[in-house]
Amino acid sequence: MHNSDRFKIPLGPQHPALKEPEGFSIALMGEKIMGLDIRLGYNHRGIEKACEERNYLQALYLVERVCGICSHAHATCFIQAVEEIAGVQLPRRAQYIRTLIAELERIHSHLLWLGVAGHEIGFDTLLMYTWRDREIVMDLLALVTGNRVNYGMNTIGGVRRDISPEDIAEILKGVDILEERTKYYIEVATQETSIIQRLSGVGVLTKEEVLRLDAVGPTGRASGVSRDVRRDDPYAAYGEIKFNVITDDHCDVYGRTVVRVKELMESYSIIRQCLKNLPEGPLTVKVPRKIPAGEAISRYEAPRGEDVHYVKSNGGEKPERVKIRAPTLANIQAVKQMLKDRYLADMPIVVAAIDPCFSCTDRVISIAEPKKDNRVISWETLRNYGIDWYTAHGIDFTELNNKFRKKLERV
């Protein structure tokens, strides 16, 4: 069956290590990974197109379902763009509540990640412990928003539900417990020998590679790239809140773990500040159904990294174009680099370490002519455009073109 010493094993689209359908084809030599092919697109749902058929409020709820874990991230990112086009100034209380939900969501996402990471390295005890504690934050989210996932908190021009003083007391209580537990996990992750053995030196991505491949979120921060939209381009209430951007210089999976568990501690501090300084006032401002023509890009620091939404309005009730760039799309390119010369046993944890969310990533891209009209571009036009571009930059392909033409004629 395999006479050569190198053979390909398929990891996915169905495999116990993967929580979502995606395909990795690994060329192996013994236990060593010699090559890797990644194939996405098993879960394309046509969300962007579907948004164009709905009004802004309906699209908001659809966008919230891009991701089951960072649903608030996508919803907020989308609605920020819409609000920017509409020129709406959000009430401060709504901003604080959005920030609060965002951080609660980050806590639940990072705890979930820690458990998954434990499972991927065959340490199920960590999975059971973290997911037990994650229930605390899930209950808090259910208390505040009414839902454990897909919170439905946002609406155009504000938030839908208020936070009562009783809720605040409950959240503070829960956060105290979680902080205690997180301190324990920091100890476990940084001191347990078998965990360190499996994580340190695995999936190395240097600072230069992060910048070249444009990795975002904890993946980038673990390589010493201090990038965080919350600080660099503050949205919601982040501008008024003090927090540290956690970075680490291990550049490996261990570093990514450390960044995530330490970010949990920052999240607790952000939540406490939010609740302490929660301003009084209305929850929403009125926004007309029709959003004026215009376009906007919105950035948001999701638990997995920078999330980007682009919304274009033509002045009607429905968006003309919605474009979503989930953080995983930025990070997935780095996986190939991370797995260079590693073992098969490192594959699950390295993939898990970017905290992938493949279903959120799946998009279809069709290329339109870069000029004004929206026709689909032909191969010849694209080729000529390329030649023009290179000629303008002082690179001449005439000789190569002639060779190419001769080759074509021979065929």
Place this chain on the structure above:
Amino acid sequence: MAGTLFSILIFPGLLFLCIAGLIFEYVDRKAYARLQNRVGPPWFQPFADFIKLLGKENLMPCAANPTMFNLAPLFAFASVVTVFLYIPLWQTKSSFSFDGDIIMILYLLTIPTLAFFIGGWYSTSLFARLGSVRAVTQLFAYEVPLFMSILASALLADSWSLQKIAVYYAQHPAYCLFNSVGFAITLITLLGKLEKAPFDIPEAETEIVAGPFTEYSGKLLALLRLTIDIEMVAGAALVVAVFFPFALMFSPVVGFIVFLIEVLVVVLLLSLLRTIIARLRIDQMIDFCWKWLVPLALFQLLLNLILKGALS
């Protein structure tokens, strides 16, 4: 003749072992669950799993070699069941015994791993083949320290018969303490033999699905799972018989109960170990075995050699 058949088929042979294996699987799973803060399965879960699997269809990849694929689980099962017949259960009696049976037991305990390798290899699935190769690679790492530490104990007792070793340690219970390093090594390497975390590398779920067992289903899978359960009981019983055969000081019934409690303690220790350690990579596992366990086992051998001279 009837007595021999009884001991092979009913007690302490096949029937007893099957039930004991499933009960100890429950103990292991429940302890593992409780240590992880879960509820865990009800007591009949292993029995229910077993019966359910027996009722399922047997599927085999069409490229697989039917003889090897079907026979490998039977070989594994037969060898682990045979092991138990040579282990002294109460007083100093085992069902069968001869000089040198400890060597035979160690080899019988190796057969399941080889059978898993053959079954996995001939099922032709990529995951099964990778798992099989890992199983054998791992075998070469843990087998050496395991043999050395068990034989170190035999060396002190000056016999290669389990029964005589048991008599020796029953007469000098304090001498068991000399073997504590060997006991620790045996416990760790037993995890490798049973393919449990941190040495569950051959069946690492997140990498190669179920390793050698990927293609097995139905009755054969039931048999394989039962084999692993019995292997756990037999391994734990061997540890008890070699390292602390205290049960031999009591009357048969009490002695047998004490023996079972000792086996239970060993199984619980195995559960504890697999709860608290993450799975290692195959290279790390081999490094660990050769860099740490083998020198420690050598130390145990040396210690027992010196002790033997000093004590006689």
